[in-house]
Amino acid sequence: GRGSAAKEQEMSILQDLRPAGDLKLKPEDAKDILGSDEGGRKAYKWNYERMTKEQQEAWDRAYNPRNENFNKNKPSTEKELTKWKYQRYIKDYLRCVASVDENVGRLLDYLDQSGLAENTVVFYTSDQGFYLGEHGWFDKRFMYEESFSTPLLVRWKGVVQPGSASTALVQNVDFAQTFLEIAEADIPEDMQGRSLVPILKDKTPEDWRDAVYYHYFEYPAVHQVKRHYGIRTDRYKLIHFYFDVDEWELYDLKNDPHEMQNIYDQPEYQETVRDLKIKLKQLREKYGDTEEVAQRILNEDRERYPDRFEALKK
Numbered sequence: 001g002r003g004s005a006a007k008e009q010e011m012s013i014l015q016d017l018r019p020a021g022d023l024k025l026k027p028e029d030a031k032d033i034l035g036s037d038e039g040g041r042k043a044y045k046w047n048y049e050r051m052t053k054e055q056q057e058a059w060d061r062a063y064n065p066r067n068e069n070f071n072k073n074k075p076s077t078e079k080e081l082t083k084w085k086y087q088r089y090i091k092d093y094l095r096c097v098a099s100v101d102e103n104v105g106r107l108l109d110y111l112d113q114s115g116l117a118e119n120t121v122v123f124y125t126s127d128q129g130f131y132l133g134e135h136g137w138f139d140k141r142f143m144y145e146e147s148f149s150t151p152l153l154v155r156w157k158g159v160v161q162p163g164s165a166s167t168a169l170v171q172n173v174d175f176a177q178t179f180l181e182i183a184e185a186d187i188p189e190d191m192q193g194r195s196l197v198p199i200l201k202d203k204t205p206e207d208w209r210d211a212v213y214y215h216y217f218e219y220p221a222v223h224q225v226k227r228h229y230g231i232r233t234d235r236y237k238l239i240h241f242y243f244d245v246d247e248w249e250l251y252d253l254k255n256d257p258h259e260m261q262n263i264y265d266q267p268e269y270q271e272t273v274r275d276l277k278i279k280l281k282q283l284r285e286k287y288g289d290t291e292e293v294a295q296r297i298l299n300e301d302r303e304r305y306p307d308r309f310e311a312l313k314k
Contacts, residue, residue, distance in 0.1 A: 001262030003247035005226040011137040013089065014082045016223070020044040022138075023088045024063050029071055033081070086133055093132065108155070121182055122155040123175070134258075141225040143214050143239050144259050148232065156182075160200050168199050169212045169234070192287055210234070213283040217297055219243065220308040227298075229289070231280040238264075238276040243298065244312065250276070 010016045017023060019030035021040030030041065051059065066088075075081035104124065111117040129147045131137040140147035152170065154160050173193035180187045181195040198205055215229040230239035235254050241247045250264040250273060263269050284290060302309050 001249075001264075003241055003249060003262070004245055005142075005228065005241045005247065006135070008224060008226070009137070009142075010222075010224040011131065011139045011141075013085050013133060013136055013138055014078060017085045017089060017138060018043070019085075023085060024092070025067055025070065029067055089138060090132060093130075117155075117157055124151060124153040125172070125175075126151050139223050141216055141218070141223060143216065143228060143230045143232075143237065145237075145253070145257070148214060148237075154200060156200060161202065164202065166199050166202075166204065167234070168204050169209055169232070170196055170199070171212050211279050211283065213280075213287060213289070215289055215294075217294075217301070220312045221305070227294075229280075229284070229294075231276055231283060233276070233279075236272060236276060238273065238280060240280075242294075248273075 018037060018040030019025040019033045020027045021037075021043035024044070025033075027041035027044050030044075048056065048059070070084070075084050108117075108122065111120050111122070127150070128140040129145075129149050129151075130140050131146050134146045135144070142148075150172070171193060173191075174196050175193070177187050177191055177193050177195040178197055178200075181197045187195065194209070199208075211231050211233045213229070213231055216225065217227055219225060219227045226241045226245060227243045228239055228241040230237060232238075232253075235252065237249075237251045237253060237259070239249045241249070248264045249262045250269060251259040251261070252263060252269075253259070256263075264273060
């Protein structure tokens with residue numbers, strides 16, 4: 001039941017993960033493999049040549065044996081190629097995450113050992129979540145849960161209870177107010193978020209937000225995820241894809257947590273659709289994200305990336 005956006009993206013592990021640019025095959029070994037475009041070979045060359053000699057030697061020690069094994073056992077079917085691409089991708093990703101974990105640990109250990117942990121608040125977060133094969137994808141951008149949800153862990157000794165969790169709907173626009181309140185500084189009235197300090201103290205306000213807003217603009221561009229905006233409550237998600245399409249999607253996150261069935265047109269959900277559209281309009285106005293703003297950004301993008309828009313016409 002999903003629309004054209006999910007079908008026309010360029011985030012497919014099989015079709016779009018580049019063997020050289022993304023998966024570190026040497027360009028000469030990546031020829032004639034699905035997804036091995038010229039841009040991927042250029043990306044590999046750029047990445048490799050910017051390294052120091054020592055870094056190149058470490059890179060070669062890590063990847064040469066794997067690449068030699070690939071050359072000896074090249075996938076002969078699309079299913080085998082998908083499996084190989086995913087295994088290379090996910091293992092590189094998890095090695096990176098393991099390195100992040102290790103070094104966050106080093107930082108926390110230093111704060112403890114130096115005594116700074118007593119008056120240091122640690123926030124761990126990121127930009128968006130990342131697809132790790134869900135729906136056959138990599139990368140992010142869509143408003144679907146895997147990339148819509150982001151990590152947020154906080155250590156604040158004496159305030160945040162270790163191991164506690166909150167289901168309150170928070171956004172990255174809340175961070176600035178949170179840091180200002182912790183620092184006992186004035187919070188400008190025109191800021192659009194809310195301080196998370198009450199939530200961190202397990203005192204979530206009764207009037208806390210019941211929905212969060214999202215807008216993705218970058219299309220046509222890398223990975224070709226169509227422009228869309230939407231709203232998410234604790235149970236529902238409404239998404240509007242626009243510009244070269246006009247398509248709506250609605251998901252019941254309680255009954256369909258993996259967002260596999262678009263129920264926007266189902267009669268029993270029309271009252272929900274109506275209510276969510278009202279709330280969506282209110283949030284767009286609250287954040288100043290009007291149709292006029294979206295059109296202005298679109299016009300600016302046309303001027304900035306004329307080749308992309310011309311290619312989209314073709």
